[in-house]
Amino acid sequence: MRKYALVIIVPILALLLSCATTGPGGKKSVILISDSQEIGLGQEFDKQVRSESKILADQDWQNYFNEVGQKIVAVSDRPNIEYHFTVIESDDINAFATPGGYVYIYTGLLKLMNTEAELVAVTAHEISHIVARHGVKRLQQAMGIDILYQIVVGESDTKTLQTAIGLGLTVALSGYSRANEREADQYGILYMTNAGYNPTGAINMFERLASVSEGQRNFFENMFATHPETQERIDNARAEIAQFPADVKTRDLGKGRYDLMKGRLK
Template identity: 40%
Template structure:
């Protein structure tokens, strides 16, 4: 039997144990570098495995961050996010949308369907479509499995597979701590960010939300990058240039089928903004 260094389509259907055994032969095959390059760009974990890791990461994140408890705002963000998730290419997993009490203009996604939205982002958005654009971008990261690909690239498939197959929960907790403190899930890379933008536009279109909202959000960012660099630095650190994003998104929107979108705004969104200005 001839063993190949190439990951085929059929090999992606193997169980983690089978793949782990195969990876253990890499030194014998002499193709470690080739395999590493392939594994860095694909995801070979099941939904259940991703959700297991994501649950550990989210628990650790919520020990560090202050989750905003106002049910009016958290319910609104969850409902808006669920609409986008249902109209994505990965509607079969459970999505969790939570609001973080943080004034920076940011949102981020964690493997397994966990998405966190800062209060600063909600305040910065002038319309529901703008806010939906950023949330849709984060849904795009989940759909593209960018988090798992990044973890595989950072820690290696074998290490992650061993943790998932093992029974020692403390090892998973240790990994979760390392991932959260290192910020590795905020470092997707620009190609992943471009894909998330593309998916965001399609998800908004499919949800009946005007995708021009994401473009107007980018235009606002462009006007505030110099004035508020400390607030938006995390949001832009690994993203393509804002001008490039505007151009690419605009080109994609122009190619979409003609559709009648709901208003770019909503009465409920404005009520949420008012509530943030005047909390009870």
């Protein structure tokens, strides 16, 4: 029995070691889905999102969002995959990321913002989820090693793929664990600072969300039930930013440029 157990365990250990990946801050984690497979899932997620959403027709806004996003990607811990940034026309106050490098933001949230730094803060947060592969890890937990092994070796069927798509979108829209959200906040602030932006935009964004009217706040809390409390996020952001040089906190927040873009939103 021990001999047969060894025959089974050794290939699994080899697979796990070969699938070790580096996330934010150089943290190691075991991911059974390769980059190329994750990108394939992301493409399927994107098809689903586009079939169910109204994509903002303003190409200048799409280009602007992409420009901001790519600046963050360039200083992230995972710049080796292609990222896609899409604005969805909806009054919902939301933004989310899916595995494979896809980030989406709703015009309802864009209208709530007042500076480019606030847009950058949200974008960097979502990119951090992709860098840390939070969505992929949730898929591993939800689907189990057997099904994921089928995906790894290319033996999954259409039903399995559709299950993965459904789970992936559910995770993206319903939120990650509080620990995942804290990590995304932390590295989002670091990335936006390293990209040359004023990190106080993150604090301003959290404070803006805290001041949303009661009706909108109820909706927001439902969408982000797993996020840490807003005051906790503000306190954590202040602690992170306090470690940066003073001149970082006096950088331009980009209000003038954002006002011009915000004026284009209906």
